[in-house]
Structures are given as C-alpha cells and as structure tokens.
Amino acid sequence: MPIVFNEVSHTYGSNPEQLALDHVQFHIEDGQFVGIIGPTGSGKSTLLQHFNAILRPTDGKAQVLDFLIVAGEKIHEVKRLRQRVGLVFQFPEQQLFAETVERDLCYGPMNFGATEAEAKALAAEALQQIGLSQDLLSRSPFQLSGGQMRKVAIASVLAMNPDVLVLDEPTATLDPRSREEFMTLLHTLCRAQNKTIIVVTHRLDEVLPFTDHLLVMHEGKLVFEGSNIELYEKAEKLPAWRMAIPKPFRVLKSCERMTSNQLIGHVRQDGIKATFTPSWVADQIHHLFETRQQDD
Amino acid sequence: MQQRFILGRVIATGSWVHKLDPRAKMTCILIYAVITVLLHSLVDFIAVTIISQLILLSTRIKLTMFWRAVRPLRYLMLFIFLFQLFLEKGGDLLLAWGPIHIYSEGIITAVFTVWRMFLLVTFTALLTFTTTPAMLTQALEDMLKPLQIFRISPQAIALMLSIALRFIPTILEETERIVKAQASRGADLKDLPWKDKAKAMIALLVPVTVCAFRRAEELVNSMEARGYKLGEPRSKFFRLTWQRQDTYFLLIFVLIGLFVIWQ
Numbered sequence: 001m002p003i004v005f006n007e008v009s010h011t012y013g014s015n016p017e018q019l020a021l022d023h024v025q026f027h028i029e030d031g032q033f034v035g036i037i038g039p040t041g042s043g044k045s046t047l048l049q050h051f052n053a054i055l056r057p058t059d060g061k062a063q064v065l066d067f068l069i070v071a072g073e074k075i076h077e078v079k080r081l082r083q084r085v086g087l088v089f090q091f092p093e094q095q096l097f098a099e100t101v102e103r104d105l106c107y108g109p110m111n112f113g114a115t116e117a118e119a120k121a122l123a124a125e126a127l128q129q130i131g132l133s134q135d136l137l138s139r140s141p142f143q144l145s146g147g148q149m150r151k152v153a154i155a156s157v158l159a160m161n162p163d164v165l166v167l168d169e170p171t172a173t174l175d176p177r178s179r180e181e182f183m184t185l186l187h188t189l190c191r192a193q194n195k196t197i198i199v200v201t202h203r204l205d206e207v208l209p210f211t212d213h214l215l216v217m218h219e220g221k222l223v224f225e226g227s228n229i230e231l232y233e234k235a236e237k238l239p240a241w242r243m244a245i246p247k248p249f250r251v252l253k254s255c256e257r258m259t260s261n262q263l264i265g266h267v268r269q270d271g272i273k274a275t276f277t278p279s280w281v282a283d284q285i286h287h288l289f290e291t292r293q294q295d296d
Numbered sequence: 297m298q299q300r301f302i303l304g305r306v307i308a309t310g311s312w313v314h315k316l317d318p319r320a321k322m323t324c325i326l327i328y329a330v331i332t333v334l335l336h337s338l339v340d341f342i343a344v345t346i347i348s349q350l351i352l353l354s355t356r357i358k359l360t361m362f363w364r365a366v367r368p369l370r371y372l373m374l375f376i377f378l379f380q381l382f383l384e385k386g387g388d389l390l391l392a393w394g395p396i397h398i399y400s401e402g403i404i405t406a407v408f409t410v411w412r413m414f415l416l417v418t419f420t421a422l423l424t425f426t427t428t429p430a431m432l433t434q435a436l437e438d439m440l441k442p443l444q445i446f447r448i449s450p451q452a453i454a455l456m457l458s459i460a461l462r463f464i465p466t467i468l469e470e471t472e473r474i475v476k477a478q479a480s481r482g483a484d485l486k487d488l489p490w491k492d493k494a495k496a497m498i499a500l501l502v503p504v505t506v507c508a509f510r511r512a513e514e515l516v517n518s519m520e521a522r523g524y525k526l527g528e529p530r531s532k533f534f535r536l537t538w539q540r541q542d543t544y545f546l547l548i549f550v551l552i553g554l555f556v557i558w559q
Contacts, residue, residue: 054476079482087480094470095477097502107499111482142506157481 003028003051003164003196007060009071010046020046022220023060028213031194033187035207038217039242044168044200045090047217051166051198052085053078065163083112086162090169092153096141101127101152104141108160119159126159127152129193131185147178158189164196165189171206183210204238205246208276216241229267229274248276255285259292266291307425309356312541314426318435320542325423327549332416334556341411347552348419357425365421366414373410380406433458434534452526459515467508474503 010021021043028034038044049055051064053075061070067081075081089095098104105123106116114122124134130151136144141152154170167186171179183199187210190197199207207214208228216224216231218241224231235249245253256263263284267274274280308314313321328348335341352362366373386401423432433454440450475485483496524530 049476052480054479079484082480082482082484087477089473089477089480092477094507095474095503097499097506107483108481160481 001065002030002063003065004063005050005060006062008050008057008062009059010043010050010055011058019220021050021057024220024222026215026222026225028196028198030196031190032196032212033190033210034196034198034213034215035204035211036198036200036215036217037202037204037207037243039202041219042217042242043220044202044217046220048087048166048168048198048200051164052082052087054087079112083108083160084162085164085166086157086160088154088157088165088167088170090172091150092157093141093146093149096149096153096156099140100137101139101141101144102137104152105137105156105159108156112160122159122161123155126155126161129158129189130155147174150174162195164198166198166200168200169202170199171201171203179206183207186210202243204243205248205276208246208248209280210275216243218242227274228276229264232274232276233264246276248278248281251281252284252288255288259288261288261292263288305424306428307357307361311354311356311426313351313355313422313545315541316426316545317536317538317542318423318427318431319438319536320538320545321423321427322432322435322439324546324549325420327546327553328419329416331549331553331556332412334553335408335412335415337559340556340559341408343555344415344552345411347548348415351548352418352422355422355426361425362418362421366417369413369417373413376413377406377410380409429458429461431534431536433461434532435536438536449527455526463508463511466511467504470507471500471504474500 004027005024008021008024009019011018012020024043024047036044036047046055050057050062050069053064053067053069056069056075057071059071061068063069064081065084067075067077069075096104098107102120102123105126106114106119109119109122110116124137127134127136132148132151132155136148136152141149144152150170154167157165165186170186171182174182183206186197186199189195190210201207211228214224214226214228214231215222216238223241224234224237232249232252235245235253238245252263255261266272266287267284331344335344349359352359381398381402382396384402384405385397385399387404388400389397390400390403391398427435436457437450437454440448440453443450443453478496478499479485483499485493485496485500488496
C-alpha cells in the first residue's frame with residue numbers, strides 16, 4: 001500500500017498563525033527509497049512525525065498503508081500503525097534506556113505483544129540486519145561507541161519489523177565514511193526486504209545515489225516531488241529553496257555548458273538509472289564529450 | 297508541555313515594575329510572603345488583595361496571566377481546602393452527615409488558606425514575569441552575600457540556580473522527544489493503564505537523566521574552556537543600581553506590613 005498525503009497542513013498550538021506544513025501533497029510507492037530534503041526549519045521533522053500519527057494533520061488527510069488519517073478524526077489501532085511504520089528520531093542513541101542491548105531491542109516488539117522468545121529472535125535478526133555482532137546483545141548500551149549506539153537504536157526500531165522505516169537525519173554527526181556505509185546499509189534493507197525507507201536529511205548529496213523519489217521542502221511547503229534526474233533539471237531553483245547545488249550537479253552542468261550538449265535526452269532515452277555517484281558522473285561526462293565530437 | 301509551564305517566562309511590557317531593581321523586587325516578595333502569613337481578618341485580606349492586584353495591573357501584563365500561574369497548584373489547593381474544611385473543629389457545627397462534620401471555623405480557615413495561597417502565587421509570578429533569569433540570579437547573588445560568613449559561596453548558589461532555570465525548557469523539550477520516540481515503539485503513555493505507566497516512566501527517566509548528565513558535563517567543560525572558575529573575580533553583566541522608585545516600592549510593602557500587624 002502506498003503513502004499518499006492529500007493537502008495535509010499542520011499548525012502547532014504554540015504558534016497558530018504559522019503553518020508548519022502548508023497543504024502538502026505527495027505519493028510514495030511501496031518499497032521506494034525516499035529522500036525528504038530541505039533546510040532547517042522547513043517542516044521536514046513535522047512532516048515525518050505524521051507518518052506514524054505522532055502528530056496529526058490539522059487539515060487535510062493522509063493515507064499511510066491501509067490507515068486513513070483525517071484531520072480531527074480518531075484513528076483506529078494507532079498502535080498497529082506504529083508497528084508497521086517505524087520512526088527513528090534524531091539522535092536515537094539518546095533514547096536507549098535498558099540494562100542490556102537485547103532488552104532495548106525487545107522493548108518495541110514486546111509492546112506490540114510479541115512473546116519473549118519471539119522478541120529475542122527479532123532482536124537478534126535486527127542486530128544482524130544492521131550489521132552488528134551478536135556479542136553486543138548482552139552488553140550495556142551505554143558502553144558502546146557512538147556509532148554502535150546509533151545502530152543499536154535503529155535496530156531497536158527495525159526489531160518491530162516495520163514495513164516502512166522513517167529516519168530523521170540518521171547520519172548527522174557521523175563521519176563521512178560511516179555516513180556512506182550507513183546509507184548503503186539502508187539501501188540494502190530497502191532492496192533486499194522490500195521495505196519503504198524514508199530518510200529526512202539536509203544533505204542532498206548523500207541521498208542522491210540511492211533515492212527513487214525525492215521530496216524537497218521549503219518553509220512548510222512541498223516545492224519539488226520527483227526523481228533525482230528531474231531535480232537535476234530544476235537544479236537552478238535549489239538556491240531559492242535555501243539549499244546548495246550538490247557537486248555532481250555542478251560538474252555536470254558545467255560540462256553541459258562546455259559541450260553545449262544535453263544530458264537529459266540521453267539519460268531518458270537509454271532509460272539509465274541516474275545515481276550521481278562519481279563513476280556514473282564520469283560516464284556521463286564521457287558521453288557528453290563523445291556526442292559533441294560526433295556533432296562536429 | 298512547555299505551554300503549561302508558565303513560571304520562568306518573562307513578559308516584556310516595559311512597565312515601571314520591569315525597570316525596578318531585582319533586589320528590591322525580591323525583598324518585597326519576601327516581605328509580602330510574611331504579610332500573607334500574618335493575614336487574619338477579612339479586612340486584611342480584602343485590603344491586601346486590592347493592593348496586590350493593583351500592583352499586578354500596573355505591570356501592564358494581563359491579570360489572567362498571573363491567575364493562570366495558580367493553575368498547576370489547583371489540586372493541591374483543593375486538597376488543602378478540603379483538609380481544613382473537614383478537620384478544623386471550632387465555632388458552630390453547621391453540618392453533620394455521617395462521619396463528616398463541618399464547622400463555621402472550618403469554612404473560614406479553609407477559605408483563608410486557599411486565598412492566602414492564591415495571593416502568594418499570583419504575586420510571586422510578578423517576579424518571574426518582569427525579571428529576566430539573569431537579572432534574578434545576579435540579584436540573588438548580591439542578596440546572599442552575607443552567607444559568605446558561613447563559607448557558603450553565593451556565586452555557586454546563583455550559578456546553580458541560573459543553570460537550573462536555563463535547562464528547564466531544554467530538558468522538557470528533550471523529554472518530549474523521548475516520549476514521542478517511545479510512543480513510536482508502541483508505548484504511548486496516554487493510553488497505558490496505571491500500572492504500566494509506572495513501568496514506562498522508567499523507560500523515560502533513564503534516557504532523560506543520562507541526557508541531563510551529559511549536558512551538564514558538556515556545559516562544565518565549555519565553561520571552563522572559556523576561562524570560568526568558581527570564586528574567581530569576574531566582571532558582571534549588569535550593574536544593579538538602587539533608585540528612588542525602588543525605595544518607594546519597598547515602602548509600599550513595609551506600609552502594608554505595618555497595617556496588617558496593627559489591625
């Protein structure tokens with residue numbers, strides 16, 4: 001089941017005049033890797049808390065899997081929705097509390113009625129999915145390194161075996177290498193288990209290689225929805241949305257200018273999946289120069 | 297969560313009360329607190345209520361804002377009211393119903409006690425509504441100077457207080473985020489039965505405490521990195537000056553005090 005937002009608005013009680021979300025509309029398919037990007041204060045975090053009804057729309061309606069969330073109406077079985085949509089908040093490692101990693105991982109499944117044995121099996125599986133050793137299970141979460149703690153915290157949400165995993169700035173404060181590893185890990189989860197992964201970030205370049213679908217937020221409004229190559233076409237608008245144009249975009253744009261050649265036609269025609277990784281960019285540059293020489 | 301927390305929020309209107317020396321305000325509140333305890337007759341109560349509400353009005357902040365400060369205490373006030381009502385046995389017996397006996401004195405004491413609390417709480421809100429925490433702590437530091445004789449550092453107390461005040465909103469915000477994260481993992485505090493609520497509180501308390509400690513450590517390090525050392529002389533951010541209005545303000549309270557004692 002897809003996730004469809006229809007004219008969803010949200011205002012906070014403390015500031016009723018300002019729309020934190022301003023008539024947001026989009027459509028996310030099953031099993032997609034989605035990037036939600038935007039500068040700080042653009043409403044990304046508000047949007048993401050709508051996915052499992054931690055926040056409710058003050059106007060409009062949202063369809064999340066088979067749950068319909070309508071402003072002002074009660075949702076049946078919120079708990080089941082929260083099991084199917086796992087939400088990982090910013091700095092999740094700060095939310096660990098149990099004496100052992102295993103107990104922390106079991107917390108979610110047991111809230112959703114799993115028996116102890118089932119919860120333990122889920123915990124072990126989640127830890128393996130996130131790429132951590134099973135030895136950690138008996139350790140105290142407070143003895144782990146920062147990166148391990150974050151992975152454990154994400155595993156604690158994965159342990160509920162959600163269909164949709166929503167993460168708020170999961171790579172903030174990680175070093176560049178772990179950041180890339182982390183995104184690759186999420187991408188693998190998305191592909192191997194057909195989970196919908198939604199990543200909220202303000203770093204466009206880190207999600208570019210993985211996303212099937214991009215949403216750009218600016219001042220509570222959804223200003224862009226589409227694939228990464230479609231965003232590339234509209235790259236010149238990014239500064240107006242208070243975001244920098246990512247490096248691969250800039251490199252390709254200047255190559256297009258130098259060769260007075262177009263990238264889009266070629267990518268569309270050949271049905272290539274745009275990834276904007278260095279090697280993909282190199283290929284495109286090569287192609288741009290090649291086709292120019294043929295024109296001469 | 298932060299909206300319910302009304303104390304500790306400054307409302308700037310630039311009235312004369314805002315401009316008073318915080319030391320004057322603090323001293324006055326102390327005198328006022330003593331006065332409210334000394335109130336005995338209805339005349340006292342009415343007089344003090346009128347004067348205090350007039351002073352509150354002169355801050356140009358809506359009176360209802362001050363009254364709202366009482367709201368968190370409503371259950372405590374109700375409890376105290378009932379306690380006095382049922383247990384005070386003086387005057388005439390007005391009502392006897394099973395084990396419940398209500399006497400006329402009981403009603404009077406109950407009303408007066410709650411009235412007293414109302415007077416005190418609304419008025420102390422004046423201090424926090426009209427004085428920034430920084431001013432407040434500096435005034436406190438000045439006023440605690442005599443404690444140095446007992447080797448108690450007023451600077452340390454003032455610092456503790458200012459840090460505590462500073463961190464209230466931060467920790468509330470953090471708590472709110474953790475509550476949301478727990479709800480996402482299927483432990484929604486709102487729809488849990490009482491027994492499980494206590495259990496869920498542990499899941500909340502541990503990360504909040506860990507966060508508070510981590511923050512405290514970071515704060516100490518960053519303060520020391522910028523050269524702060526407790527007890528060393530350092531320049532003050534504000535210079536507090538005692539002006540004529542401060543003396544007048546103080547006089548009002550001394551006069552009310554004398555009036556109440558002579559009554």
